[in-house]
Amino acid sequence: MSDSVTLGRPRPLQINGRAFAQIARFHPELTAFRRDLHAHPELGFEEVYTASRVTQALKLCGVDAVHTGIGKTGVVAIIEGRQPGNPRHARPMTGLRADMDALPMTERNEFGWKSAKPGLMHGCGHDGHTTMLVGAARYLAETRNFAGDAVLVFQPAEEGRGGAEAMINDGLFERFPVQSIYAMHNWPAMRPGTIGINSGPMMAAADRITIEITGKGGHGAHAYLTVDPILVAAHIITAVQSIVSRNVKAMDNVVVSLCAMQAGDMAAMSVVPGHATLVGTVRTFKPEMQDFVEQRLKQLCAAVADGFGATATVNYERIYPATINSPAEYRLATRVAEQLVGAENVVSNLEPSMGSEDFSFMLKEKPGAYFRLGQGEQLSDGKGSVVGGVGSHFLHNSCYDFNDSVLPLGAALFAGIVERSMPMA
Structure with a gap:
């Protein structure tokens, strides 16, 4: 109930x-x-x-x-x-x-x-x-x-x-x-x-995910010379939601939430940073779903970043079972x-x-x-x-x-x- x-x-x-x-x-x-x-x-x-x-x-x-x-x-x-x-x-x-x-x-x-x-x-x-x-x-x-x-x-x-x-x-x-x-x-x-x-x-089990995105910084007025990690992060945020909606059976309760992002300097309006970090949590009930989500996150984030010429690594920490x-x-x-x-x-x-x-x-x-x-x-x-x-x-x-x-x-x-x-x- x-x-x-x-x-x-x-x-x-x-x-x-x-x-x-x-x-x-x-x-x-x-x-x-x-x-x-x-x-x-x-x-x-x-x-x-x-x-x-x-x-x-x-x-x-x-x-x-x-x-x-x-x-x-x-x-x-x-x-x-x-x-x-x-x-x-x-x-x-x-x-x-x-x-x-x-x-x-x-x-x-x-x-x-x-x-x-x-x-x-x-x-x-x-x-x-x-x-x-x-x-x-x-x-x-x-x-x-x-x-x-x-x-x-x-x-x-x-x-x-x-x-x-x-x-x-x-x-x-x-x-x-x-x-x-x-x-x-x-x-x-x-x-x-x-x-x-x-x-x-x-x-549920509580896991922490940290996604480190590395691009190439530069001037916001000449963005074509950069590899914008903020753009990559935006696509990763969207793509990650597909893990639960398209890769997990409805009966297997899973939550993937990206809850914080850090990139650049708020005072620097025209600076494209070279790095961005996403932090979030994964909630599951079955160990096999933990394994699957970890694997899928790493594959998806790396592929999305590669499509933009950037790199992304996922640190997956299992906090509470x-x-x-x-x-x-x-x-x-x-x-x-x-x-x-x-x-x-x-x-x-x-x-x-x-x-x-x-x-x-x-x-x-x-x-x-x-x-x-x-x-x-x-x-x-x-x-x-x-x-x-x-x-x-x-x-x-x-x-x-x-x-x-x-x-x-x-x-x-x-x-x-x-x-x-x-x-x-």
């Missing part, structure tokens, strides 16, 4: 389960914690304050061990269940992940917990994700109604800096060999109390969600997004599931126009804020996954 189907004013919901009821008792404390993180945003691999607050909160919760400095600023907590699991097999371990970093953008909100750091903002809700995992930690440490170990991963640097990969390279899964791992992301286009998931691709849920973990997460909010409030065939997420690195190493938690309370003026509402601004918007009303639900969802994946005998 499309994201727009879920828009609208939230319906009253009955959220079920002991975990939700218990976590709801300390909802005010979670709200205060989340707002403190929001006021103190930090970029990827710089989450010193955030990691220290998380560590302090986890120790107060009574977790069994807290490990810091994993992947530079990452934090991992261990909570042991009341039963150790089958002694003839490896001790069961289920992982839960939340991201901690903020964005380099200026906040335009005016509430009391707005960013205290100019040019930095929690514009994607990672403050909320971190808080929900802290809430789950408190509940799990108090109850311990599971057999095995819960491994809580507080990840740095999700926003384009590869924090998940950094934690993996730092020995995350060797030190904490979880059998499965789960993560969630708030979604303003879905109502509070709704949860979205599917059994396969959730988010696709985020793909594994079937068994999808089913488990779906059952937990349905138990909490009812099957009618779980979108179990959610349409994949062409955005990307570096939790994908963890899902390449371990089976798991990634899902969305609705948080947008869209309010109408009664004439068909949306006039705002808590959580109504979309991600990476300068007026965005996480909707604190969903904190207990997200924490209960995390906790329920642990209890269901490692049930007591």
Whole structure:
């Protein structure tokens, strides 16, 4: 289904389960914690304050061990269940992940917990994700109604800096060999109390392309003596759009976008530059489509440039792989969600997004599931126009804020996954 189907004013919901009821008792404390993180945003691999607050909160919760400095600023907590699991097999371990970093953008909100750091903002809700995992930690440490170990991963640097990969390279899964791992992301286009998931691709792979065009510069009044790289770039921009429209099957979702161009000097109106650069992104779900688009881009750009007497080279960087849920973990997460909010409030065939997420690195190493938690309370003026509402601004918007009303639900969802994946005998 499309994201727009879920828009609208939230319906009253009955959220079920002991975990939700218990976590709801300390909802005010979670709200205060989340707002403190929001006021103190930090970029990827710089989450010193955030990691220290998380560590302090986890120790107060009574977790069994807290490990810091994993992947530079990452934090991992261990909570042991009341039963150790089958002694003839490896001790069961289920992982839960939340991201901690903020964005380099200026906040335009005016509430009391707005960013205290100019040019930095929690514009994607990672403050909320971190808080929900802290809430789950408190509940799990108090109850311990599971057999095995819960491994809580507080990840740095999700926003384009590869924090998940950094934690993996730092020995995350060797030190904490979880059998499965789960993560969630708030979604303003879905109502509070709704949860979205599917059994396969959730988010696309993200690749960066840089096209370097070399021509021959000269005087704009004597352009016939030049090989104009701007003209070549214009033809490449047009030609590249044919890759998806004419070379890719309609069922294979692919996006190729050239998003920036640099050539010449704005102050030099009559100078044809000798060089131009195009930068863009490719989004795919299948590795074979990544291979095809990379090959086709290189062939097409070189051929177009050659037709004008120029040269073009393509640097294709694979940044994030696709985020793909594994079937068994999808089913488990779906059952937990349905138990909490009812099957009618779980979108179990959610349409994949062409955005990307570096939790994908963890899902390449371990089976798991990634899902969305609705948080947008869209309010109408009664004439068909949306006039705002808590959580109504979309991600990476300068007026965005996480909707604190969903904190207990997200924490209960995390906790329920642990209890269901490692049930007591």
